Amino acid sequence: MSKKKKKRYRGHYCKICGEIKSNEKFNGKGHKNHICKSCAKLSQLDKNELVHLRKIENIELSGFVLSKANIEKLKSYSKNSKYPKVQKYAKQVLNYYNERIEEHKE
Structure with missing residues (x-):
C-alpha cells in the first residue's frame, strides 16, 4: 500500500491576516512568529x-x-x-x- 502524501503549501501561513504567503513576504522573526512583513507594520x-x-x-x-x-x-x-x-x-x-x-x- 502506498501512503498518500500530505499536501504541502509553498510559503508560510500568517496568523494575523490568515493568508499563505511566499517565503519572501516574511522577515527573520516573522517565520517563527508566523507574521508577514505587512502585518508586522501594523x-x-x-x-x-x-x-x-x-x-x-x-x-x-x-x-x-x-x-x-x-x-x-x-x-x-x-x-x-x-x-x-x-x-x-x-x-x-x-x-x-x-x-x-x-x-x-x-
Missing part, C-alpha cells in the same frame, strides 16, 4: 483586533453546534468595548446562532 491594537476577528471567524465556521466554551468566548468578545469591530462581529455571530437554534426548536 500597530499592536490592530494586530490584536485582526487576531480576535480570525478567532471569531473560526468559531463561526466550526458548524451548527457551538460548544459552551465557544459561546462563552463569543459573549466575552461581544462585551469587549476595546475593539468595536470585534464586538459587532461577535454579536452578529451570536444572534445568527440563536436564530438558528430557535428555528431548529420549532
Whole structure:
C-alpha cells in the first residue's frame, strides 16, 4: 500500500491576516512568529483586533453546534468595548446562532 502524501503549501501561513504567503513576504522573526512583513507594520491594537476577528471567524465556521466554551468566548468578545469591530462581529455571530437554534426548536 502506498501512503498518500500530505499536501504541502509553498510559503508560510500568517496568523494575523490568515493568508499563505511566499517565503519572501516574511522577515527573520516573522517565520517563527508566523507574521508577514505587512502585518508586522501594523500597530499592536490592530494586530490584536485582526487576531480576535480570525478567532471569531473560526468559531463561526466550526458548524451548527457551538460548544459552551465557544459561546462563552463569543459573549466575552461581544462585551469587549476595546475593539468595536470585534464586538459587532461577535454579536452578529451570536444572534445568527440563536436564530438558528430557535428555528431548529420549532
